[in-house]
Amino acid sequence: MPDTTDAGTTGSSTGTVTRVVRLLRVLAEAGGEVTVTQISDRLRLPASTVHRLLQLLIAEGIVQHDPASRRYGVGGELVRISSLIATGSSLKTIARPFVQAVVDGCNEACLFVVHLPATHQVSVLEGINSSHPLRYELGIYAAHSLLWGATGRSVLAFLPDAERDAAIALGTPSPADGRPAPAPETLRADLQATRARGHAVSWGEKIPGAVGLGAPVLATGGRVVGSLCLTIPQMRFEAAQEPSLASLLTEQAGLLSRALGYKGPYPPPAG
Known part of the structure; x- marks a missing residue:
């Protein structure tokens, strides 16, 4: 799948931040855990790019991964940060x-x-x-x-x-x-x-x-x-x-x- 998101910013920090924000939006709006393929389809990004972004977020606790189902969801650290911002x-x-x-x-x-x-x-x-x-x-x-x-x-x-x-x-x-x-x-x-x-x-x-x-x-x-x-x-x-x-x-x-x-x-x- 061609990477058509954020044209002109590929490889830049701006492009990465934009993709991360869009990825988090997908997770928040999914209503449950989702697969790499589902995220890839929504963002029109290669699965390899999605996987790389997910690994970065997992390392910070922002995303969590269920190895049994191979699905991803909102992590505890993101919940904690969100709770500090919202009531x-x-x-x-x-x-x-x-x-x-x-x-x-x-x-x-x-x-x-x-x-x-x-x-x-x-x-x-x-x-x-x-x-x-x-x-x-x-x-x-x-x-x-x-x-x-x-x-x-x-x-x-x-x-x-x-x-x-x-x-x-x-x-x-x-x-x-x-x-x-x-x-x-x-x-x-x-x-x-x-x-x-x-x-x-x-x-x-x-x-x-x-x-x-x-x-x-x-x-x-x-x-x-x-x-x-x-x-x-x-x-x-x-x-x-x-x-x-x-x-x-x-x-x-x-x-x-x-x-x-x-x-x-x-x-x-x-x-």
Whole structure:
């Protein structure tokens, strides 16, 4: 197929920017994930050019790729950026009732975080606080490592092996106190336990004095897109509460996953 888009700017930075904008427009207007061929037809660009542009955007988390279906869609980082510009995104809107249901069920702060594959991080997209006087700032749109806290590890535990290993290799220190990351074998054992439970638990890893619980959120094809998490002051938390809180959290995370097109068992198999 001849490359007729942006005549006169082929190979220039202007031409590349224009193509990227048009590509993002196609993804935004598609109403779901699309193939390289579909994008190529819409933009009247060679498939090789489309593939190159997609790889650039995937590296920045702007586009996400489902290897099973070979389709492409809007990435978590683009959702985060869009949410900073506009008041809410479709993902944020979809997630909010499930976040609210968790808060209604336990009167503790609940967050929905999205996975940012390009940087091996998660970012807080939505949060609703408790009515207690003692509570935490929710840090909406703040990004942090997958290695720490229930928000990160509830995502990390359910990623494909290659992505999990890449995140572990970064060795990011704790944002709470700067302690080094656990040894890889220790971290992998903790992640295996998280998969077996179906949820992550953390104590003061990201916020000093806070207990976190997190359950993964999946979308079409079993792709992990984020997690639902509780953040509770340690002085208000009792170990005996964990089963009921985890049940509430995983129930809503499972329902949110269904709303995002996930059709497999929940919690996902430990593997």
